[in-house]
Amino acid sequence: MQKITREQLLDRAVALLSDGTVNSVLGWQKGEFDYDVTPHIFKSADELKEGFVWNDFCYANFSKYLVLKTDRIEGKLLVFLKPCDTYSFNQLLTEHRFDREKVYAIGVGCEGMVDVNKLKAAVDGISSIEATEEGLKVTTIYDDEPTVVAIENVLLERCVNCKSKKHVAYDELMGEEGEIIDSARFDEVAALEAMTADERFAFWQNELSKCIRCNACRDACPACTCENCVFNNPNSGVETKAPVTSFEEQMFHIIRAYHVAGRCTDCGECSRVCPQNIPLHLLNRKFIKDINECYGDYQAGEEVGMRAPLVDYTLEDLEPGEVLNRRGEDA
Amino acid sequence: MNKKDLLREEIIRRSGVNPKKCMKCGKCSGTCPAYEEMEFHPHQFASMIDSGDIEPLIASESVYKCLSCFACVERCPRGVEPAKLIEAVRLSVIREKGANRMTANDVPAMVDEETPQQLLVSAFRKYTK
Amino acid sequence: MQRIGVFVCWCGSNIAGTVDVKAVAEALKSEPGVVYSTDYQYMCSQAGQDLIVQAVKDNNLTGLVICSCSPRMHEATFRKTAATAGLNPYMVEIANIREQCSWVHKEMPIGTEKAIILGKAAVAKVNLNTPLTPGESPVTKRALVIGGGIAGIQTALDIADAGFPVDIVETKPTIGGKMAQLDKTFPTLDCAACILTPKMVDVAQHEKIRIFSYSEVAEVKGFVGNFDVTIKKKARFVDETKCTGCGDCVDKCPMKKNPNEFNMGMDNRPAIYIPFAQAVPKVATIDAGACTMLKKGKCGLCSKVCGAGAIDYTQKDEFISEKYGAIVVATGFNVISMDKFDEYAYNQSKDVITSLEFERLTNAAGPTAGKLLRPSDGKHPHKIVFVQCVGSRCENCAEKGKEYCSKICCMYTAKHAMLTRDKYPDTDVTVFYIDVRTPGKNFDEFYRRAVEEFGVKYVKGMVGKIVPEGEVLKVQASDLINNKQMHIDADLVVLAAAIEPDKSARPLATMLTASMDTNDFFTEAHPKLRPVESPTAGVFLSGACQGPKDIPETVSQAGAAASKVIGLLCKDKLLGNPCIAGSNELMCNGCSSCERVCPYGAITYLDKEFRMPDRTTKIRRVASVNPAVCQGCGACTVACPSGAMDLRGFANDQIMAEVDAICK
């Protein structure tokens, strides 16, 4: 259950709208079910009161929306940012992808968001969900009595391994200033690294063969904001959309992960939106882990204007061979 | 690897010092307050350990004459840290069986009213294994 | 669609010995775009070239593939051939079937097969070639020299003597730099002022040279041949055009107790001052931090005594914009701070001084009028200890000193020791050294003279600590040769402090997009072959800003930099390399990745208006490559996430086509 209430955010949004600080609000809107909360631009106080929600299902990272939306609207846009979203926010500012002047950012404390897939796996036939101190009270179409699900059992992977409760960017903060967390987010990568090459290949072949090339990972990724994505560009040599066994298909995930290497803030949106549940974050985190180990700790989006590790160098960098063999011959 | 090289490796590993970094400026010996007491001086430790000439150092009283004041460590322009090398050689000596520099029995003779307790504690730490 | 001609060279038997050239020509005939294919014994010969020209005319060829020796050998030749035939020279690709095929493989079938594949790759590339023309840009025939020390002075004089106007920007109120502070110069011992001040006068009187003293470079825009520079002329509160340098104001100024920078703070100067008698320009400057008139509005004495009416308390900083074709950096060096060297007691005792302070102490125009007297009590020192390598050759560079050898200290220490013994034979002089480095003309002889003729004691060892005690400095040091520790009661200790680049260098490098090493020395375009050029085109390096240097070396480099500048300014137009990067603005995100990897600062960003599909317009930040600055390395093309940046002549699709052709 979130510590900040919907009413607190709503009151603040309405106040900022009415005093003219902002003239629209990027927030979460009630969906058909309690768990399908969708991003929406609210233009008026009435609209907000009607549809605005803040609960355990507000997983969407709004940073990416700013790239397009700030161009399309008049005046300032109010955006709510969870701690992990603020890293993407800074990274996009570093890359000059939107105009900071057009945004009023409110940092919102976050207690972790729910993975709908996990919840659905735990409870079948959900009709409504209520957040309580004990957990999520889930009413189903089958039972009269609601089932209570402990939130820690159904958190998104990125929340289980939350890297930071600290907001690195905001105009105003609601809730307490959090801390950067020493998370175990690289454990899975390390486990894979410890396998033999054959085991790793088997793992990834199994995972990547599931891909239906829907492009959701790219579309949700806040680092993927190119004016013209290479996968859409007929001249790039990698454009194609149909799932065929061609180069583009085989290499899609490598190219995608490489494209965001050094810029990925590890927000976890790719894995969240993947309809095939491919653990895409393990690719991104591999790059982050390698960068941390080889070039020093680097968290993309920690500050605006940081020089990404792949557009930087030192004279003493490891040789590619040394990077490959730094854990021994085959590990 | 022969015994001489093994000893050299051991000293270097234990001290965490790379004597190859020494540019033979002698600032360590220039700064050493126990210089006159020592048969081998700080810069000689760096040079002799590098060349594997460690037996004379082990046999010498110099390892006990070093005050561990770390002035040489502080002032070495190359980060060689001679005191740590001396310390490593001293450890080689006192780790031999029965080679403790002092025992509890020696203490009463050394103590007078002005000897602070701490001095004895650190002497034990330094001269016994 | 291209009409490609393939020309397979035998190179006598060099290629034909291992490659079946006829089979290669035949095989490439069926490649897409190829309309003509032939072989010939020596394609680079006049007959071979004529054959190519004829084939272009007969077959209306648009592109050429030459299967021959390495492009490093004859690419230029065949480009000229193409031009003769009326084609764009960049429509030629070479398949290297000699150095990288026939010469390294032995068997004919293998060599032939590889030659065909290399030919196919070249054909695939030419299919995507486009005509390229090098860009042209005009050259502003004026040079800017930043820094007015001996390096800047020499560079400016050499450029101006060649007939080009030169501006010197100097932050201090006078030009002259460090050399003006020196007493004598090694190894000849002629007096620094005697050889420098005439040059300063030459600069002042040269009709092609303007001096902006007490000024800084505030902004640099543009590129080689076309720099736009803004110079900030700091307010000196004296009208330079009126001041005659008579010095009346200096005598009358009541605020006399300000540390005199020129004498390293060893004596005082008034709030209004002329740094030294031979200053150029010889104009007074008011130290705004010390003047009561400027601080509190009270006094005004200097204005009253100034016969020329030059004092102007209302003067403001002035900004001057000027265009230049070339920029020479000559920002020089400073002595590092001794604050962190507690063991030498620099901050505890006035009698521990740096070598530059020693220069002033022995200089006839210095605080003691050239008499060697201790700063503390004005007594003549009888025992002097010199310590070399103070802060040089330090491993823990970030904290205390510098990792490099400062290069000049050995020689000036020998000079100081020798001169002291010469003038005051009753003085005992000891020099502590780690190594004595004298690799220069007449340098070692000079050092040996100090020892053998003048009786300077050189001790191999280092001073460990110095403790001031009463009137003496207790120096404890090692003597490594005699394996003993020395204890000297010295009257004066002189530290040969390391030198470092001037603090202004780093921000200047950023403005110029010139690269620096970790020590803040400017890096040269090539350490051996282009030692006076910065990698940034049009920016040249002179003197100690590039690395520690003595005066002879500085003057040589200054002359070399000047000759490079003259070579550039002589040109009316600059021809660029046509194989440069270019950004597709429709695809550019404006993310700055390309700018960050560009070693030349060739990329800038523009806010550009775009029409969107829904007929609205949108202003986006997009990258723009300056063709005069880009050298065509291609680092930006890979850094670019969207693929908007591409390299002409080595375009993404061209390289990809080569890969495909090879891997087919």
Place this chain on the structure above:
Amino acid sequence: MQVKEYKPLIVAFCCNWCSYAGADLAGNNRLNYPADVKIIRVPCSCRVNPMFILRAFQRGADGVILCGCHPGDCHYTSGNYYTRRRMAMLFSMLDYLGIERERTRVEWVSAAEGAKFAATMNEFVEAVSALGENKRLEDLRCKR
């Protein structure tokens, strides 16, 4: 029955200023290396987009080697430093996916190192030949 000897397909990207000249020198000195190596000339090793390497693998290359000037000697001052990071990260990722790490390599070869060029190619071809055909990258998304 005669088994056709397996010949690997090796793509070598060489920078124009050092490694391509080094390859030429190997030719001048008639230092043999297998014809399986096909060189593509690029202005600088930093011109090599990871996409080119992946493309080569996808089109059937069994090994890809990238040669550039030694660190510190880049004609463009810093290009190979970027290459070093880019390729370290790319190759580490391929390794992570289970692709044999011997198939990828970066080697610094100067214009004077003809012998090193030939030796490197001999060594690399041998290492790649030992692995056999490059199936893994192709099969990465084709679980059967």
